[in-house]
Amino acid sequence: MNDCIFCKIVAGEIPCRKLYEDEDVLAFHDIHPVAPVHFMLIPKAHVASLAECDPSHRDVLGKLLLLAPKLAREQGLGDGFRTVINTGRGGGQEVFHLHVHVIGGGGPRPL
Numbered sequence: 001m002n003d004c005i006f007c008k009i010v011a012g013e014i015p016c017r018k019l020y021e022d023e024d025v026l027a028f029h030d031i032h033p034v035a036p037v038h039f040m041l042i043p044k045a046h047v048a049s050l051a052e053c054d055p056s057h058r059d060v061l062g063k064l065l066l067l068a069p070k071l072a073r074e075q076g077l078g079d080g081f082r083t084v085i086n087t088g089r090g091g092g093q094e095v096f097h098l099h100v101h102v103i104g105g106g107g108p109r110p111l
């Protein structure tokens with residue numbers, strides 16, 4: 001996955017504004033935020049999209065979703081937030097390393 005930009009972020013080869021990290025997951029601010037708060041959660045191990053996930057990804061998928069509200073609260077989004085997972089070209093995915101966008105702070109329906 002040499003050419004994967006998010007794998008390079010995981011490896012520390014490209015900088016990011018990190019919010020959270022553990023052995024399985026990394027969270028960082030989106031470089032082009034679409035709302036006052038816009039960050040993403042990714043698995044550290046490369047998987048291209050939700051469509052490539054299989055049962056071996058169950059735990060990390062659960063972890064990503066459970067972290068979303070926790071980190072959102074820490075970013076001031078206690079009132080709510082939007083989650084987006086773009087999957088495949090037809091789903092508007094641009095970076096082919098699975099990521100969960102967390103977006104908020106821009107009114108009732110930011111994006």
Ligand code: AMP
Pocket residue numbers: 005014016028029030031032033085086092093094095096
């Ligand atoms: P998607 O369309 O769901 O694949 O979204 C890809 C997202 O990655 C976009 O919102 C980009 O702004 C974001 N992005 C691309 N490169 C970087 C980077 N180096 N650091 C942070 N976010 C990035």
Ligand code: ZN
Pocket residue numbers: 001004005006007008045046047096097
């Ligand atoms: Zn990757």
